[in-house]
Amino acid sequence: EDQVTQSPEALRLQEGESSSLNCSYTVSGLRGLFWYRQDPGKGPEFLFTLYSAGEEKEKERLKATLTKKESFLHITAPKPEDSATYLCAVQALVGKLIFGQGTELSVKP
Amino acid sequence: DADVTQTPRNRITKTGKRIMLECSQTKGHDRMYWYRQDPGLGLRLIYYSFDVKDINKGEISDGYSVSRQAQAKFSLSLESAIPNQTALYFCATSRPGLADTGELFFGEGSRLTVL
Numbered sequence: 001e002d003q004v005t006q007s008p009e010a011l012r013l014q015e016g017e018s019s020s021l022n023c024s025y026t027v028s029g030l031r032g033l034f035w036y037r038q039d040p041g042k043g044p045e046f047l048f049t050l051y052s053a054g055e056e057k058e059k060e061r062l063k064a065t066l067t068k069k070e071s072f073l074h075i076t077a078p079k080p081e082d083s084a085t086y087l088c089a090v091q092a093l094v095g096k097l098i099f100g101q102g103t104e105l106s107v108k109p
Numbered sequence: 110d111a112d113v114t115q116t117p118r119n120r121i122t123k124t125g126k127r128i129m130l131e132c133s134q135t136k137g138h139d140r141m142y143w144y145r146q147d148p149g150l151g152l153r154l155i156y157y158s159f160d161v162k163d164i165n166k167g168e169i170s171d172g173y174s175v176s177r178q179a180q181a182k183f184s185l186s187l188e189s190a191i192p193n194q195t196a197l198y199f200c201a202t203s204r205p206g207l208a209d210t211g212e213l214f215f216g217e218g219s220r221l222t223v224l
Contacts, residue, residue, distance in 0.1 A: 004151075034211035043113070043199050043215025044152070087151065091211055096167070099144075099152040 002027040002092050006100035013078055013107050021073040021103045023088030033071050035064050036087040078107045112136045113216035115200050121222045128187040130219045132200030141183040142201040190223040
């Protein structure tokens with residue numbers, strides 16, 4: 001069964017305190033791993049796509065990496081505006097994403 | 110104006126009532142999706158449509174039905190609502206190339222409470 005598990009469920013950081021979020025997955029025939037950001041009261045917003053082990057993508061203070069079993073979202077020197085829930089998803093069949101439960105990140109000034 | 114618009118944004122109803130959630134988009138995308146989000150369970154796919162004549166069940170379609178009235182409109186119906194259908198519902202869109210990249214565009218959600 002295709003499955004995505006994210007950890008931790010919640011993460012509290014001080015501004016400037018770097019950390020990582022984890023996304024572990026099991027899927028038959030990975031077509032891609034995706035990261036989304038979701039702000040309270042909003043729909044998820046696309047961040048990155050990773051296709052193969054060893055691939056990395058960066059956007060501002062965020063860097064996503066991928067191995068054969070998991071992906072990490074590294075947050076370098078976070079700011080309060082980075083506070084959100086971060087969702088990981090995998091695609092085994094075209095157009096059908098399987099989402100993890102998310103990690104709620106809180107960055108305090 | 111939002112590219113993907115969901116109505117209503119909030120709805121409280123009673124067990125057994127019929128409910129329709131509507132989604133319209135101005136992005137010109139062919140593919141539309143309905144997801145349900147529950148605390149601790151993440152987003153789960155209910156139905157998806159790759160074009161007007163194509164409707165497919167997702168992982169949790171029981172108790173739901175959909176209608177693709179036009180390329181830009183995709184409605185989700187609960188024929189007889191029950192309390193465990195209380196959740197946040199999201200509509201999303203993509204086009205074929207973007208779907209392969211996993212890039213979906215989500216509406217702002219419809220919060221449904223079934224008493």
